[in-house]
Amino acid sequence: GAGVSQSPRYKVAKRGQDVALRCDPISGHVSLFWYQQALGQGPEFLTYFQNEAQLDKSGLPSDRFFAERPEGSVSTLKIQRTQQEDSAVYLCASSLVVTSGGFGEQYFGPGTRLTVT
Amino acid sequence: AQKITQTQPGMFVQEKEAVTLDCTYDTSDQSYGLFWYKQPSSGEMIFLIYQGSYDEQNATEGRYSLNFQKARKSANLVISASQLGDSAMYFCAMRGHFGNEKLTFGTGTRLTIIP
Numbered sequence: 322g323a324g325v326s327q328s329p330r331y332k333v334a335k336r337g338q339d340v341a342l343r344c345d346p347i348s349g350h351v352s353l354f355w356y357q358q359a360l361g362q363g364p365e366f367l368t369y370f371q372n373e374a375q376l377d378k379s380g381l382p383s384d385r386f387f388a389e390r391p392e393g394s395v396s397t398l399k400i401q402r403t404q405q406e407d408s409a410v411y412l413c414a415s416s417l418v419v420t421s422g423g424f425g426e427q428y429f430g431p432g433t434r435l436t437v438t
Numbered sequence: 439a440q441k442i443t444q445t446q447p448g449m450f451v452q453e454k455e456a457v458t459l460d461c462t463y464d465t466s467d468q469s470y471g472l473f474w475y476k477q478p479s480s481g482e483m484i485f486l487i488y489q490g491s492y493d494e495q496n497a498t499e500g501r502y503s504l505n506f507q508k509a510r511k512s513a514n515l516v517i518s519a520s521q522l523g524d525s526a527m528y529f530c531a532m533r534g535h536f537g538n539e540k541l542t543f544g545t546g547t548r549l550t551i552i553p
Contacts, residue, residue, distance in 0.1 A: 352539055354540060356541075362546075363442075363529050363531075363544055364529075364543050366542070371539075377539075412483065416539070424471050425533060425539055429483035430482070431480070431481055431482050434481075
């Protein structure tokens with residue numbers, strides 16, 4: 322079946338521009354996550370949705386970052402007034418909800434590489 | 439707070455040899471999960487193996503096994519009979535208790551297999 326898809330794969334933005342990054346999770350996956358991966362580092366958590374509810378946004382670095390998942394499937398990560406330090410790969414992942422019988426393996430998309438000039 | 443430490447920035451291993459990638463963790467949760475992911479140069483994160491904190495046996499998946507030592511808070515990945523296609527970045531990650539679904543990643547180890 323289809324995996325997690327993200328678009329665009331590459332985005333170049335001038336400092337101060339707004340950008341929107343899209344994530345299409347695996348069909349039926351309730352949980353959706355956004356991570357930010359700086360060059361040479363491990364991914365860092367940004368935010369988490371269960372269906373349309375944003376349960377954790379503690380990793381969003383500033384109020385310029387906003388995420389939504391209005392119908393519980395596709396999600397958009399929006400960054401307003403981009404800064405150079407926002408340059409990174411933005412990874413989206415989806416999973417089934419962890420139950421007593423499962424462990425919530427997260428399936429990742431290919432990422433969007435954002436470069437702010 | 440959860441923390442993952444990977445102390446090997448890079449490793450070089452001869453093809454067909456076994457390799458161990460180190461991972462230590464810190465958490466106050468009694469229930470947690472440990473994951474290993476592979477990230478080739480293409481950038482996608484590929485799930486390799488999972489170990490639950492209450493699992494008594496070490497996890498195995500094909501050529502991958504996880505050496506879980508709970509008292510030492512370590513979860514090392516062992517790759518047997520390494521192949522050229524194993525060259526990639528490897529990340530150890532932790533998920534907290536049920537309801538705390540996010541993953542905390544280490545800084546990764548770049549593994550290079552030498553023919």
